[in-house]
Amino acid sequence: MEILENFEIEIKKDVLFERLKIVKGSEDEKEFLKLLEKSAEIGRPKAIYLEGFIEQKGEDFVIINEVKFTSSILRKNLEKVEKVFVFITTCGKELDIISFKEDFLKDYWWETIKGYFLEIARKNLFEYLKEKYFLKRVISMSPGASERFVWPIEQQKELFSLFGDVESLIGVRLTSSFLMIPNKSVSGFVFSGEKDYRSCKICRRKNCPGRSAEFDEKLWQLYQKRGG
Numbered sequence: 001m002e003i004l005e006n007f008e009i010e011i012k013k014d015v016l017f018e019r020l021k022i023v024k025g026s027e028d029e030k031e032f033l034k035l036l037e038k039s040a041e042i043g044r045p046k047a048i049y050l051e052g053f054i055e056q057k058g059e060d061f062v063i064i065n066e067v068k069f070t071s072s073i074l075r076k077n078l079e080k081v082e083k084v085f086v087f088i089t090t091c092g093k094e095l096d097i098i099s100f101k102e103d104f105l106k107d108y109w110w111e112t113i114k115g116y117f118l119e120i121a122r123k124n125l126f127e128y129l130k131e132k133y134f135l136k137r138v139i140s141m142s143p144g145a146s147e148r149f150v151w152p153i154e155q156q157k158e159l160f161s162l163f164g165d166v167e168s169l170i171g172v173r174l175t176s177s178f179l180m181i182p183n184k185s186v187s188g189f190v191f192s193g194e195k196d197y198r199s200c201k202i203c204r205r206k207n208c209p210g211r212s213a214e215f216d217e218k219l220w221q222l223y224q225k226r227g228g
């Protein structure tokens with residue numbers, strides 16, 4: 001198990017201006033830059049991972065480090081895989097303790113900044129894993145991402161159990177409904193793979209800011225029929 005933190009925080013302001021439609025020279029820009037400054041001062045994105053060895057493969061499950069994970073799609077994607085990297089990444093609790101619930105616009109901006117810090121943690125982790133373990137191309141899957149039939153969110157419990165006390169390790173905790181706090185956190189498996197797999201292709205969620213691939217109706221129907 002290894003924790004990654006103290007990442008170099010390079011904030012590409014123009015990317016965020018574009019995402020939030022903030023006009024340069026406007027009052028919004030001034031206010032937003034104050035938030036950005038604050039986030040750069042206190043933000044501490046983090047990642048934790050461990051090596052997960054596949055001990056058994058069933059029809060619709062795999063056993064990794066003595067813990068059972070059930071999902072037909074996960075099982076299929078791991079057909080030629082013997083080891084996964086189990087991970088949790090987060091924007092960090094330092095950003096999560098600040099809230100602008102009384103100000104809708106600032107709250108939205110702050111959530112976007114938190115999402116950006118999560119991206120920093122995730123990008124750094126993936127690059128680190130690729131370099132350290134000589135992985136050419138990686139695929140990632142997360143419980144609860146995409147549709148329920150893909151990999152149910154309840155399996156967060158099993159994933160967290162592999163790490164032990166995640167809250168004391170990187171400040172992320174799981175709620176009774178299996179959501180993570182800070183909300184800008186992502187958990188899952190990363191593994192080496194030849195084929196392209198992206199959960200977004202079989203996710204019907206509209207207007208998702210995190211979408212990385214177009215929804216594929218045919219693929220979705222195929223997986224649906226199979227029950228995952």
Ligand code: SF4
Nearest residue numbers: 146199200203208210
């Ligand atoms: S579209 Fe959004 S919710 Fe659906 S899998 Fe992609 S990132 Fe996740």
